[in-house]
Amino acid sequence: MVEDTLYAGTMEGKLVSYTLVTEPRRAAVEWWRFPPRGEPGLFAIYGTPFVEEGVVYIGAYNGKVYALDAEHGHRIWAYPEEGYIGSIVGSPLVDGGTLYIGSSDGKLYALDAETGYKQWEFQTGDDIWASPAVYDGVVYIGSFDHNLYALDAESGEEIWQFTTQGAIASTPLIHNETLYIGSFDSKFYALNLDGTEKWRFEEAGNWFWTKAVVYDDIIIAGCLDHKIYALDAESGEQVWNYETGGPIRGDPALVGELVIFGSDDGKVYALAAATGGERWSRTLEPPTQVRAPLFPGEGVVYVHAFNQTIYALEMEYGNTIWSVTTSE
Amino acid sequence: MRNRVGYMSRRNLIIVLIAAAVGAVLFTYGVVETWNLILLQPMLNLMILLSGILFHSFGLAIIALTIIVRLLMFPLTMKQLHSTRAMTSLQPKMQEIQKKYAKDKQKLQQEIAKLYKEAGVNPLGCLWPMLIQLPIWIALYQSILRAVAATPEDLLRLSQNLYPLSVVHQAVPLESGFLWLNLGSPDSFFILAILVGGTMWLQQKMMTMPAVDPRQQSMSRMMLWMMPFMFAFFTLQFPSGLALFWVISNIIGIVMQYLVTGWGGLEGTVQRWRGVITRAPAPATPVVREQGMETIEGARQQEKIAIEREKQEKRVEHGKRGGKREERRRGRRARSKKTRRKS
Numbered sequence: 001m002v003e004d005t006l007y008a009g010t011m012e013g014k015l016v017s018y019t020l021v022t023e024p025r026r027a028a029v030e031w032w033r034f035p036p037r038g039e040p041g042l043f044a045i046y047g048t049p050f051v052e053e054g055v056v057y058i059g060a061y062n063g064k065v066y067a068l069d070a071e072h073g074h075r076i077w078a079y080p081e082e083g084y085i086g087s088i089v090g091s092p093l094v095d096g097g098t099l100y101i102g103s104s105d106g107k108l109y110a111l112d113a114e115t116g117y118k119q120w121e122f123q124t125g126d127d128i129w130a131s132p133a134v135y136d137g138v139v140y141i142g143s144f145d146h147n148l149y150a151l152d153a154e155s156g157e158e159i160w161q162f163t164t165q166g167a168i169a170s171t172p173l174i175h176n177e178t179l180y181i182g183s184f185d186s187k188f189y190a191l192n193l194d195g196t197e198k199w200r201f202e203e204a205g206n207w208f209w210t211k212a213v214v215y216d217d218i219i220i221a222g223c224l225d226h227k228i229y230a231l232d233a234e235s236g237e238q239v240w241n242y243e244t245g246g247p248i249r250g251d252p253a254l255v256g257e258l259v260i261f262g263s264d265d266g267k268v269y270a271l272a273a274a275t276g277g278e279r280w281s282r283t284l285e286p287p288t289q290v291r292a293p294l295f296p297g298e299g300v301v302y303v304h305a306f307n308q309t310i311y312a313l314e315m316e317y318g319n320t321i322w323s324v325t326t327s328e
Numbered sequence: 329m330r331n332r333v334g335y336m337s338r339r340n341l342i343i344v345l346i347a348a349a350v351g352a353v354l355f356t357y358g359v360v361e362t363w364n365l366i367l368l369q370p371m372l373n374l375m376i377l378l379s380g381i382l383f384h385s386f387g388l389a390i391i392a393l394t395i396i397v398r399l400l401m402f403p404l405t406m407k408q409l410h411s412t413r414a415m416t417s418l419q420p421k422m423q424e425i426q427k428k429y430a431k432d433k434q435k436l437q438q439e440i441a442k443l444y445k446e447a448g449v450n451p452l453g454c455l456w457p458m459l460i461q462l463p464i465w466i467a468l469y470q471s472i473l474r475a476v477a478a479t480p481e482d483l484l485r486l487s488q489n490l491y492p493l494s495v496v497h498q499a500v501p502l503e504s505g506f507l508w509l510n511l512g513s514p515d516s517f518f519i520l521a522i523l524v525g526g527t528m529w530l531q532q533k534m535m536t537m538p539a540v541d542p543r544q545q546s547m548s549r550m551m552l553w554m555m556p557f558m559f560a561f562f563t564l565q566f567p568s569g570l571a572l573f574w575v576i577s578n579i580i581g582i583v584m585q586y587l588v589t590g591w592g593g594l595e596g597t598v599q600r601w602r603g604v605i606t607r608a609p610a611p612a613t614p615v616v617r618e619q620g621m622e623t624i625e626g627a628r629q630q631e632k633i634a635i636e637r638e639k640q641e642k643r644v645e646h647g648k649r650g651g652k653r654e655e656r657r658r659g660r661r662a663r664s665k666k667t668r669r670k671s
Binding site for chain 2: 247
């Protein structure tokens with residue numbers, strides 16, 4: 001979501017750009033799609049597009065990274081130009097002119113954001129489905145090989161690695177010189193930035209697959225055990241938890257004092273971030289699941305559901321303002 | 329109450345109790361949940377557990393689970409094989425009865441029932457074990473597909489079917505590489521397709537018992553080729569983990585079949601190959617002779633084997649004579665060399 005434009009990757013392997021209009025009524029109008037209508041898609045786009053300086057970056061499940069002109073959707077470059085790397089599930093991240101993206105071939109790639117030339121690559125022991133995070137010249141990336149890696153953003157050299165007991169597919173959150181990440185071992189970890197463990201939360205019943213958000217020193221993370229957990233950032237003590245009717249796979253969004261998230265039970269929930277009290281919950285129609293991250297706009301939260309429909313829900317009560325299908 | 333139970337054998341009582349338990353679970357959870365609870369989840373979790381034990385190899389886990397399931401089903405499979413064999417051996421007599429009482433349907437039924445009773449064969453005996461095994465094979469097939477989890481959707485679904493055991497959760501996602509294969513996608517080298525088709529053909533061929541009825545004969549011939557071709561084609565479409573299961577399952581099936589009926593329909597081919605390899609008369613197994621001679625086709629097969637054996641004997645005899653001639657020639661050459669040196 002950038003200003004009045006919404007970018008969404010679809011399960012058909014298309015990247016769609018919508019312009020948000022208010023006249024004659026609030027709606028989303030398709031501006032362009034890549035590849036264009038009628039042409040075959042890129043298998044699927046699971047990651048969230050990254051937009052910077054008029055360029056949209058996206059990784060596709062077909063094993064290619066694309067840079068597109070944000071205005072018209074024209075291709076600027078693709079990596080690799082010939083052939084493919086492993087399937088891409090995570091999202092790209094651009095920082096200081098370098099694009100970082102992980103792939104199912106187990107490599108983290110650092111590409112020149114302007115030209116798409118490879119600057120370096122780092123091989124892990126298994127698939128990378130997670131998205132990277134960059135902080136203070138260090139790239140952090142989780143891998144299915146159970147490790148979280150800290151790499152020098154310039155050279156790609158390993159600084160340290162932290163081993164969990166399960167695969168890592170979520171994106172790290174960095175807050176107050178501490179890194180927070182969940183793993184498929186059903187544990188949630190807080191690490192110092194030198195790779196040492198600060199605390200771990202072990203009371204969850206299934207995997208952590210979402211990026212956490214932070215509200216007033218409370219770390220909030222969704223879990224596949226159908227619950228969303230709020231943990232004290234310093235001690236890891238549980239502040240509250242809230243149970244839904246399905247696994248929570250999509251990253252929550254923090255809007256003011258509300259934490260808004262979707263669940264596989266087909267509902268979108270808004271809770272008070274401090275207490276976990278429910279403000280509202282809405283079932284999407286037709287029934288579907290929510291697995292993509294939620295994005296907040298002005299008084300609106302955007303939900304891209306599994307039924308290939310984008311819903312705009314008003315923040316106050318969760319009523320649907322408009323919805324648009326992304327499939328052709 | 330005691331008297332009523334007394335009428336029921338212990339075996340039937342167990343069956344009724346199991347059926348009642350399954351019925352209760354079905355009523356409570358619905359069909360899909362019951363299926364997952366009773367069959368799919370135990371099998372899926374066992375496979376992941378095996379993968380954790382067997383060096384985190386999903387391929388080895390599939391092989392181990394196939395063997396375990398096959399072993400558990402061993403009594404049923406044997407029962408099925410024995411019943412099929414018994415039914416086949418009754419075919420000639422059955423033909424005779426059918427011919428004899430073609431016009432009197434009632435008498436025909438009576439005579440067939442009598443034949444079954446005398447032979448101690450239950451015509452449904454080969455059907456029940458097969459029916460019981462079917463859901464287990466479907467569950468095994470589903471659990472392999474589910475464990476492969478090649479996409480985020482699959483992995484999310486898998487997470488909801490795991491037992492809360494840390495060893496199971498730590499083993500996921502499974503290592504999909506095995507030998508030259510990626511178990512999550514079809515084998516691009518066609519090797520598995522050939523193995524699946526080949527082993528299935530062998531098993532089918534062994535199972536094809538000689539039939540007198542021409543319609544039955546053409547049906548078996550069609551099945552012999554159609555099934556392997558069909559499964560080889562499926563192998564090109566499905567994840568190779570599933571094809572690996574088919575190959576291992578077929579190999580175990582071949583071994584079991586061999587233990588019960590010997591080479592069965594493959595006997596002739598095996599004898600010919602033995603002859604080619606050893607160039608010596610192949611001994612005929614008495615079991616096959618007895619079994620094969622019961623039908624026309626079997627008799628023809630035996631005749632072929634006898635002709636083949638005769639040919640081999642001639643070849644061997646010819647070889648012996650040729651050897652003596654060669655010896656004489658060598659002797660003559662040696663003598664002429666000696667005389668040349670002396671001169």
